[in-house]
Amino acid sequence: MEVNFVQPLNSSAAEEKLAALRGLLSNLGRVIIAYSGGVDSAFLLKVAREEIGDRAVAIIGISPSLMPEELSEARQLAAQMEIPLREVDTHEMEDPNYIANPNNRCYFCKSELFNVLTKIAETEGFDAVCDGTNLDDMQEWRPGAQAGAERAILSPLREVGLAKAEIRQLSKQFHLPTWDKPAMPCLSSRIPYGTPVTAEALRMIGRAEAWLRAQGLRQVRVRHYVEEDRPTARIEVDPTEIAHLFELREAATAELRAVGYTKILLDLEGYRRGKLNDSIGQKSAPQPITLHLN
Incomplete structure (x- = not known):
C-alpha cells in the first residue's frame, strides 16, 4: 500500500x-x-x-x-x-x-x-x-x-x-x-529507553522487520520489550496498513515466534514518528492501545 x-x-x-x-x-x-x-x-x-x-x-x-x-x-x-x-x-x-x-x-x-x-x-x-x-x-x-x-x-x-x-x-x-522512502532510524531506536541494547535484541528486531516488509508493509516498527526476561514485540505499521497486517496474523505470529518473541502485540494507534520519545519530560508515558496477535 x-x-x-x-x-x-x-x-x-x-x-x-x-x-x-x-x-x-x-x-x-x-x-x-x-x-x-x-x-x-x-x-x-x-x-x-x-x-x-x-x-x-x-x-x-x-x-x-x-x-x-x-x-x-x-x-x-x-x-x-x-x-x-x-x-x-x-x-x-x-x-x-x-x-x-x-x-x-x-x-x-x-x-x-x-x-x-x-x-x-x-x-x-x-x-x-x-x-x-x-x-x-x-x-x-x-x-x-x-x-x-x-x-x-x-x-x-x-x-x-x-x-x-x-x-x-x-x-x-x-x-x-x-x-x-520511509524513515529508517537505527534498530536501537525500537528499544525503550532504559532497556539495555544487546546484539541479540537487534538481531531479533531486524529479522522481524525484514519479514514484515517482505510481506508488503512499508512503514514498520517492531518495538522490543522485555517482560520478566521474556521478549515481547509490539508491532507498529502505518494506520492504512493495519488491515493488511491482520490478514497476516497467523503467519506473522509464527514468524516472530521463530525469531524468539514470546508475546506479539499490535499497536492499534499505528506508527507515529518518535513515539518512544513521548516519555521524555513526562512522569509517565501514554500507554498504547494494543491487541494480542498470538
Whole structure:
C-alpha cells in the first residue's frame, strides 16, 4: 500500500534553497558525506557530487544497529549514482553508555561515528565532514546533534533551510529512488529507553522487520520489550496498513515466534514518528492501545 510522502510546497522556494546548497558545497573543498542511504544523505550526496565531483566522498558506518537490508540498499544506490562508497566499522556496542540506552543514546552513537569520520578527515586531508540533518530535525528530540556540534560537523541541508518535504520533492525531480522512502532510524531506536541494547535484541528486531516488509508493509516498527526476561514485540505499521497486517496474523505470529518473541502485540494507534520519545519530560508515558496477535 502506497504512502504519500510528498506534501504541497513552494517549489520556487525549494529551488532557491537548492541553489544556496550548491553554492555552500562549492566552497567547502574536500568533504566527507556521512551517508546512510536514507532520503537526506542520499540527496546531499547527489548534489555534492554534481557540484564538486570526487571532492565529495561517501562513507557509511557499519554496526549491528544497521539493518542488513538497509546496507544493501545503500550500496545499490551508491552504485546506481556511480559513486564509490567507503565502509567503516563503528563500535558503539562497546560503549557502556550506549548499551545502557539512556534517552540521549543517539549522542553516544553519533559521537562514535563522527569520531571515526573526523579522524579520517584529519589523516587524509579533508576539509569538512557533512551530515544529512535537515531543518525539520531541529524540531525533534535529536541528542545526536550535540555530538555533531562538538565536532564541527556541517549540516548543509539545515543551513540552507531545506525541510523534509522539500528534500523529498527535489529528490523526486532528481529521480532518486529514495524520494518516497520511509524513515529508517537505527534498530536501537525500537528499544525503550532504559532497556539495555544487546546484539541479540537487534538481531531479533531486524529479522522481524525484514519479514514484515517482505510481506508488503512499508512503514514498520517492531518495538522490543522485555517482560520478566521474556521478549515481547509490539508491532507498529502505518494506520492504512493495519488491515493488511491482520490478514497476516497467523503467519506473522509464527514468524516472530521463530525469531524468539514470546508475546506479539499490535499497536492499534499505528506508527507515529518518535513515539518512544513521548516519555521524555513526562512522569509517565501514554500507554498504547494494543491487541494480542498470538
